[in-house]
Amino acid sequence: MSEEHIYEDPDILSELEDYQHVNYFQHNPLSNAKKTYDELKNVTLNIAITGESGVGKSTFVNAIRGLRDEDDGAAETGVTETTMKASRYNHPTMPNVYIWDLPGIGTPNFKAKKYLKEVHFDSYDFFIIIGSLRFKENDVMLAKEIKKTNKTFYFVRSKIDQDVHNETSKRKLTEEQVLSKIRQSCEENLKSLGNPKVFLISTFELGKYDFNDMVDSLANNLSEHKRSALIRSFPVCSLRMIEKKSLELKIAALPTALAACTPGAIPIPGVLLTCEFLIVQGFLHQSLSSFGLDKKSLKRLSERVNKPEVELRSMMKSRFAEGVNEDVVGGMMNKPGMNLAKCIESVLTHVPLLNVVAMPISFSTTLYLLLVGITEMTEDAKAFYGTVIQDVRTCNKSD
Numbered sequence: 001m002s003e004e005h006i007y008e009d010p011d012i013l014s015e016l017e018d019y020q021h022v023n024y025f026q027h028n029p030l031s032n033a034k035k036t037y038d039e040l041k042n043v044t045l046n047i048a049i050t051g052e053s054g055v056g057k058s059t060f061v062n063a064i065r066g067l068r069d070e071d072d073g074a075a076e077t078g079v080t081e082t083t084m085k086a087s088r089y090n091h092p093t094m095p096n097v098y099i100w101d102l103p104g105i106g107t108p109n110f111k112a113k114k115y116l117k118e119v120h121f122d123s124y125d126f127f128i129i130i131g132s133l134r135f136k137e138n139d140v141m142l143a144k145e146i147k148k149t150n151k152t153f154y155f156v157r158s159k160i161d162q163d164v165h166n167e168t169s170k171r172k173l174t175e176e177q178v179l180s181k182i183r184q185s186c187e188e189n190l191k192s193l194g195n196p197k198v199f200l201i202s203t204f205e206l207g208k209y210d211f212n213d214m215v216d217s218l219a220n221n222l223s224e225h226k227r228s229a230l231i232r233s234f235p236v237c238s239l240r241m242i243e244k245k246s247l248e249l250k251i252a253a254l255p256t257a258l259a260a261c262t263p264g265a266i267p268i269p270g271v272l273l274t275c276e277f278l279i280v281q282g283f284l285h286q287s288l289s290s291f292g293l294d295k296k297s298l299k300r301l302s303e304r305v306n307k308p309e310v311e312l313r314s315m316m317k318s319r320f321a322e323g324v325n326e327d328v329v330g331g332m333m334n335k336p337g338m339n340l341a342k343c344i345e346s347v348l349t350h351v352p353l354l355n356v357v358a359m360p361i362s363f364s365t366t367l368y369l370l371l372v373g374i375t376e377m378t379e380d381a382k383a384f385y386g387t388v389i390q391d392v393r394t395c396n397k398s399d
């Protein structure tokens with residue numbers, strides 16, 4: 001995609017038209033822009049993964065961090081939990097997102113109340129209770145106890161790939177039939193809880209089955225900032241996930257552009273805009289990581305699919321193939337092709353609640369620039385998904 005083409009693309013901002021969260025700016029006046037931006041940047045998210053030993057908790061923790069078991073910093077898998085200590089794992093690119101691998105709940109004299117106290121239940125935004133084969137009495141007891149604390153829980157039935165493989169080959173059932181059978185059996189196991197929704201998931205193929213639906217449910221029950229952190233941190237596992245990330249980043253671009261252009265920003269010599277360069281660069285870098293296109297992610301991907309990094313980079317059509325460095329961002333800001341009048345007009349038409357008079361020119365241009373960046377990255381992520389990521393899925397399957 002050529003730069004000219006992108007700058008002339010009238011659709012770049014169109015998604016902001018149905019931006020349901022615009023009213024957010026009615027409650028967040030411009031003077032608060034930096035505060036909103038800081039809140040968004042610093043929001044913490046603590047996700048607790050629990051369930052019996054061996055159901056796939058640690059594998060799930062790694063998968064939602066975009067890691068595989070053999071990667072540096074991955075949770076150890078295939079081991080029986082022996083302590084009552086919860087293990088905290090940082091997200092590789094979002095420092096305030098933590099995934100907690102909780103101890104197994106399988107002991108015969110399991111006491112849900114005591115367990116929750118020992119793992120400091122109050123620290124988590126929500127719990128994911130994983131079960132394989134069937135949910136057991138301990139899972140139900142734990143859910144009931146979590147409910148009493150007013151925290152949210154979700155049930156995940158793991159290892160669906162195994163069931164589908166076994167049942168379709170041995171019993172000649174269709175995939176649909178296998179999934180429906182598993183759903184029924186889960187409902188049976190959990191009926192004392194009033195049939196909560198159970199998400200059927202294969203950690204090895206997150207893009208398949210119910211993972212996307214689960215992400216939607218989690219997101220719907222979180223505050224705006226936490227939802228943003230969740231969507232931005234979860235791995236690229238489907239086209240739907242890429243679209244979700246793209247929209248979430250476009251939403252976050254608004255307070256970011258405002259924060260970058262608050263009065264007092266220091267003009268950068270040789271750069272057209274007066275804005276906080278580091279805020280713009282940092283946001284674009286975060287966005288690239290969110291799409292799994294940053295240096296570290298590409299290195300991991302290259303090892304998985306056995307393709308040199310340079311080959312992966314050559315597939316990226318955006319200007320970010322070498323990362324979000326100063327030259328790239330400076331170049332974006334300097335471009336005479338960045339038609340200021342047009343940028344301002346588009347931004348103001350699409351974000352009607354912003355006070356036109358109070359808007360510095362830099363804001364419109366910075367927002368436009370961030371959206372151009374996100375759009376380019378989205379295209380790269382989709383192209384990667386169509387080719388390389390499919391290879392990863394095949395690799396996982398044959399493990």
Ligand SMILES: Nc1nc2c(ncn2[C@@H]2O[C@H](COP(=O)(O)OP(=O)(O)O)[C@@H](O)[C@H]2O)c(=O)[nH]1
Pocket residue numbers: 051052053054055056057058059060076077078079080081104158159160161162201202203204
């Ligand atoms: N086929 C399949 N195996 C899985 C899945 N998730 C985990 N496993 C395997 O199940 C075993 C136990 O996983 P682990 O994460 O250590 O379970 P934990 O004890 O609950 O932490 C490991 O051999 C994993 O590779 C999955 O979605 N599909």
Ligand SMILES: [Mg+2]
Pocket residue numbers: 057058059076077078079081101
């Ligand atoms: Mg484990």
